[in-house]
Amino acid sequence: MPRTKKKQQHKKGSDTAVQGTNDSSVVSKASAAARGYFRDAFLQHFVCRVARRAPLINRGYYVRWRAVDHCVRRFLQVTAGCPKRQILSLGAGFDSLYFRLRADGDLDRAVVYEVDFADVAQRKAALIAANETLGGMLDSCLPSSPGPVYVSSSMYQLLGVDIREEAQVEDALSAAGLHWAAPTLVLSEVVLTYMETDRSDATISWAAKLLPQSVFVMYEQICPHDPFGRIMQEHFLKLNSTLHALRQYPDTRAQRRRFLTKGWDCCVCLDMNDFYLRLIPKEERDRVESLEPFDEHEEWHEKCCHYFILTASRGLLMEQALLPAPPVSSAPVISWSPTVLPVRPIP
Template sequence: MNNSNDAVVQGTSNDAAVSRESAARLGYINDPFIRYFVKRPQRRAPLINRGTHSRFDGMQRIIRQFVRKSSSKCQIVSLGAGMDTLYFLLRQQQEQPWRIFEIDFTEITAKKAAAIYKTSALRSLLPQDMAVAKGGTELHSHDYTLISGDLREFATSVVPKLMARGFDCSQPTLFLSECVLIYLDPQHSDQILDWITDNMKHAGILTYEQILPHDRFGQMMIENLRARGLELRGLHAYPTLQSTSQRFLDRGWHSAVAVDLATYHEKLVCEDEQSRLAKIEFMDEWEEFRLLAQHYAFTFAYTADTAPFNSMSMEQI
């Protein structure tokens, strides 16, 4: 990947933040912090807001189970965190893990660090020992660390930075990849998973990525992104629900389960929540929503049959 491609990939963090802000402003999801990271808000179409709701709900569901069921020293590592507001959401609700580490390209972490630093509603939630580091491109504190780095150099350059900030390989750790690993060559994303496999006993991962490149909708999705200079490099290596979970089992992980967003929305978002959503906006593009949602999947996997992972699942709230 050359630098101009990197710049396009970095731009996807703004797309994700704009969609999150749209869903938050309309009341689909509860995220009072995302607005501080969006310069030019846009109202997304109802089907996109619905998708953002299920995406947010699914990620939060696993993350909150992990934090609630863990012993005191649990860690979250968000790969390609973009403008995700996870730390602030958990902090506000007093459901914090021991440590949260966020990693992204320097261009993104610099923007995020600046937004946090200049916004008192965000800064006041960070601990007293918060310090701006590396020329304003990183934030360091005892429980929240924003690290700049390239995930393609995970073992050689990201891991040493994590270690220097107190990352502990022996503690239960949940890795997150929300539309991130899909942008890496499979060789690079596999190296991250291999590092986890080789170095961590109690690790889990929650990914949310695109699937199904071969049908008409998948082809259209690929072409639309390609027109913007975006390549879903991991899509062909792990194209189906089955293969997204099998990649973990092939590495000897204890469990891996994948569910697509259409199924999540239909079966795992409860009736009360569905009727609350229906009152926010009228939506009649159900066919289109289903098609879109079938092309995104959550995968939850963990390395060993240990707590808290072995008592967590996408079905639980």
């Protein structure tokens, strides 16, 4: 087989595998919501049935959901007085963010733009069209825009474009009505790490260049070199969904430098232990920790060490931080022992 054709087939297979991580993720989020970790009445409509995940997985998706939700809601508070603001979700998959914000009445003068592979966008659009609850959350359907727009309404635009193709993404977003000068939150929730690092770096630079009043929110993996990190990488490798970025950017400091050298003015990066202990009130932590029997405390803290939430900002409006700066020295990390701690990485 010619090398070019073989490479194309490998890329297609990898893209399909990455799309599969969306299905696994939405099932896990639906499980956590069903167990009461967070309130989301819409995830159930994106899965065939709500499966019950293990308590550790439910907790992992809770802190992930909570971190992203914190940043999004803080952005909407900061921009409340603006005539127009936008959320641009890269690799959105079957995320229910738009529907939650719409139901809560938090999208005044705001539009949510979602971009993902055409196959994923087409599937999501079909689910929305076939579901009375989801379809009812679209206040008005606009005439079809030129380009790959699968859903078009006054507050929600769903586009099917490969986010690696920056020129195509730019054209599609412009056609869908995105205002490049308006305050914009760019969201990447375990998405860019599946791309080759030079491509994800280019996406980060692209967003900084085109969006002068913006904040980039990213949730991804770190710490690849310890035993947990190596097993985590092997887990995703078996799924044909290699984690690329954490090799070059292995910790929160490296991720922060990454954004500052790619055109962003300010950057804060916290691992999930910092986020969980510092930004979630004790009463809420007590509530979450009482939902299910749980004895995997070491594995829970280890898992939180291997994920981070990051915000990078540009422009005067975005000087109001969505996250606090990390402490000078974080609390000591609980050591990992393969003889004591069974590892089940959480996607």
